[in-house]
Amino acid sequence: MPGGWAELLVGRRELWLELASSEWLPVEVAWRLLAEADRPVLVELAEAQPDPGVLAALAAHPSQHVRQAVGRNPAAPPAVLADLLNDRPPLESCEVCERHPVPWTHPPDCPDPDCELPGGAACDGSHQYARHTIVEAALGHPAVLAALLRELVTAEHNVATLRAVGGPTLTACLRDRRARERAAVHPALPLDRIRALLADPATAHLAAANPALPAADLLRLMPPP
Numbered sequence: 001m002p003g004g005w006a007e008l009l010v011g012r013r014e015l016w017l018e019l020a021s022s023e024w025l026p027v028e029v030a031w032r033l034l035a036e037a038d039r040p041v042l043v044e045l046a047e048a049q050p051d052p053g054v055l056a057a058l059a060a061h062p063s064q065h066v067r068q069a070v071g072r073n074p075a076a077p078p079a080v081l082a083d084l085l086n087d088r089p090p091l092e093s094c095e096v097c098e099r100h101p102v103p104w105t106h107p108p109d110c111p112d113p114d115c116e117l118p119g120g121a122a123c124d125g126s127h128q129y130a131r132h133t134i135v136e137a138a139l140g141h142p143a144v145l146a147a148l149l150r151e152l153v154t155a156e157h158n159v160a161t162l163r164a165v166g167g168p169t170l171t172a173c174l175r176d177r178r179a180r181e182r183a184a185v186h187p188a189l190p191l192d193r194i195r196a197l198l199a200d201p202a203t204a205h206l207a208a209a210n211p212a213l214p215a216a217d218l219l220r221l222m223p224p225p
Helices: 005-009 013-020 027-036 039-048 052-059 064-072 078-085 095-099 128-139 146-153 167-173 177-184 191-198 204-208 215-219
Strands: none
Touching: 005 013, 005 027, 013 027, 013 039, 027 039, 027 052, 039 052, 039 064, 052 064, 052 078, 064 078, 064 128, 078 128, 095 128, 167 177, 167 191, 177 204, 191 204
């Protein structure tokens, strides 16, 4: 392909979706798409674009779907992931509150055949469901290491409250006193970590409340007859 190919093709809006999905898209063209394109194009751009400056701008986009796509991009740097994890800048709206007066929770048996919201999607004005989906996307990124986890567990949005979070992340959360209580009772915490907490008088009451703890372990806590 000759040099300047993207500049030639970007004049045709019907090609924007394909252009945005190319990791070879020049950064100058990516900035143009960012300024002019609609959400589906920006989602493609957020998943494929390797430029950190463009990704930082996309991570601040008002659409939760664009932010989620940034979290799935393997080129997203730690600083951008930290912004996603900590809701920086804060979302101003979400799909729930754009459709319904808040507070509102989407019923699992929604009668609207055109509604694409999943059951349980909710907004109380803080756009909590949208924020959860962004955080969950970012948590799957390979660059989410201990430093980011440290920032995450001390932020307002605590990873230990997420249903989909895994054992290694919860184990990291145990190292932070502000996240320890929630991580200790999370059913995805590895059993060996639950038992270690159970053996510590300071945390035994938390481990005993974990639904993943086998009944046999609880029975051993009882004094002998």
